[in-house]
Amino acid sequence: MQTIFSWSQVSRRGVMALALGAGVAFAAPYAQAAPKTAATIGMTVEPGGLDPTIGAQVMIGQVTWQNIFEGLTTIDKAGKVQPQLAESWDVSPDGKTYTFKLRQGVKFHNGVAFDSSVAKFTLDRARGADSVNPQKRYFTSIDTIETPDASTLVLKLKQPTGSLLYWFGWPAAVMVEPSTAADNKTNPVGTGPFVFGSWAKGTKVDLKKNADYWNKQVSVKLETASFRFINDPQAQSAALTAGDVDAFPEFGAPELVSSFEGNAKLATVIGNTELKVVAGMNNSRKPFSDKKVRQALMMAVDRAMVVEGAWSGLGTPIGSHYTPNDRGYKDLTGVYPYDTEKAKALLAEAGYPNGFTFTIKAPQMAYAQRTSQILQALFAEIGVTMNIETTEFPAKWVADVLKAADYDMTIVAHAEPMDIDIYARDPYYFNYKNPEFNSVLAKVEASTDATEQDKLYGEAQTILANDVPALFLFVMPKLGIWDKKLKGLWENEPIPSNVLTEVFWEE
Amino acid sequence: MAGVFRRPVLLIGLVVSLTLIAVALLSLVWTPSLPSKMNIVQRLKPPLGPGGLFGTDQFGRDVASMLMVGAWNSLSTSFLAVAIGASLGSAVGVIVAMRRGWLELIVMRGCDIIFAVPPILSAMMLGAFIGSGRFTAIIAIAVFMVPVFARLTLAAARQIWARDYVTAAIGIGRSKTTITLVHILPNISNQIIVQVTIQLGLAILTEAGLSFLGLGMPPPNPTWGRMLADSQTFFAQAPWLAIMPGLAIALAVLGLNMLGDGLRDLLDPKMKSG
16 A cells, blocks of 8 residues: 655645635635625536537536527526527418517627627528537528528528427527637637636636626626536535535435435525436337337336435436426326236237346436336346446447447436437437327427427327337436525526526625 | 464454355355345335344345345455465466576566556456456456565565575476475465465455445445445435445454464464564
8 A cells, every 4th residue: 555645745735725724714704794796506517518509418508508608599497488689580470481680789708799690600500511519400490591681580491390499599509609619619608698717627617797798687696606516416515515615506416405404504495307317228129129028117117116216205207208397298107107917917928928138328327326226126026137337427328328329228317308309310329210209299390389289299298108218217306405595596497507697695 | 273262363353254254155045135125115224123133225125135245245256356366476476486587577577567557447447348347356356466476475485495405306306396386385375375364355445445436246236345335425314324334344354354464473473573
């Protein structure tokens, strides 16, 4: 065993640190007298870049969306579409022409004015042949983009796209300035209420207030804000208790939430999310290509047990790829309820009376590891042996599972709202192909009637619940823990985000 | 045998080690309940209650059963790793002592290189190539053990080679291989045995470290290291989940180290001061 440091080395620096620490401690009471205008927000995983238009990680949007970057439309805390950089819009009766009236006087952080040419550039960049936009398919229905004048943007669509305005509110559709677009990954420049300050890789991202923010109706109270990345839930808890971090909007460990109960300083706010934990199966690989096998596995799963064991009971079981806060939600947990005997019978019918063996590629996150272990025990009850292979998330998981689809089963929380259409994508890692399902989703886009759309979403959910392309397990709650005096953070999460516009410290 | 009772360190070490082995062997035929059996209703129950002797974990599994099977998993992995490391390392050591010259230089520098890479790191590299699991853990620990035994046996064998009776054996024309087998190995076997015992403790600690990092045996096989890792966030609610496997690891390492120390005193009184 080696000695890592010696006291002789440490002493000089240690004395200096002590002296500095003492100085800060004496200075602190005076500093606190002024109203606080800084907030530190904790996040579990650090994003790989800061440009939401080129990377799929939800963490990118959680740092930048609405803080640095803004879109033509936005999504409010209730999940509704609101105008943002587009003041208003007109949709032609056939649903194929969108005319946006753009806001005047909006400037990017580098001083460049926002106008229709910028909007056209952004959309062309997102839908172009070499676009790497994570939601590229959202822009594929756009046929032509016209800019009659600086404040008007006209989109002609190939076919009606009912969700277009909603999609324009997403992080992937934010407006970017042509001259800085290429560097947004490391130096994001947007139109939002906060300007990018610095990024200490592995530690934090600093933002500061945008003094020239266009929207004078909101008064941004925070002068500075930082996002700190702390992976380990124990350390998250310690940072909150010590006051190093003011808020953890998505706290990492549900079992530690109860330890904050009765805390005089910290508030626990449990809200909704769109985080659907599903165990995806490779529908093109035996034996998962057989619908009966997938249904049998679904019936082997006791969702209540999964929620209790993996997430300390804080979660809602789901029967399809849809959350209770999504429009047109249907509770389909009863389609294939927990029934070991029926599961065994169905497995025998599919030709596996003695079960089979396969491997789950489970990311290292606690929810995935714990759920995998519970599934392993549940599958053992019906004679199916599941080996657990831990696959590092995001890099290795994205390469092996999402991109290469080289897996039997996997488990991950799908964070994006209203993403039921991932089952219609080809290719997508489930390798699920059902023309009937695809046509239902096509009808949703073709329709402009909300009631009709909700009904169609219900049909789509039912098809998935019956076909079981993935084991639909539960929706994770948003475990928000923050300083009681810090106000204005979103309680629910209709879209993964940390919107700081309205955040302030109560006196 | 009388020597054992006059040496408390050896006695305690022997008792702890034998108990550990007995528990590990018992787990093969009997545990209070199936260690992989989950019972969510009974999750996080404290020891000595409805949760059993040592309580239950976050899935309602019986901690006592998991510890028993964990003892087997930990010991068998460590034994195998040390067995491989000791045989390979000792073989290298005596062969080098027999040949000397440039071979000694190369092997000793090779040992230095292996020593420079900690077993946790080599396990991670191995895991990246062949996937983590028991095999990876055994190889990673064994590789780390080889230079330990190579150096020990080389140093010990060189002393024996300098003895008069070995010179005499050379003089009457015995081959180097015969001398190694007849004179060298029997005379250094005590030192190897002592070293095996001490390295076993280290191997258990390393195995626990590897499982803690998720590089050991995969679930549902219980391992002490993973039990400890899983217990972290539950420490406030269920401290026994961390204390029990922690105690098991500490006791096992302590017992084997005491046994090693005691054996050294017993078998090689001259080394007592060292």
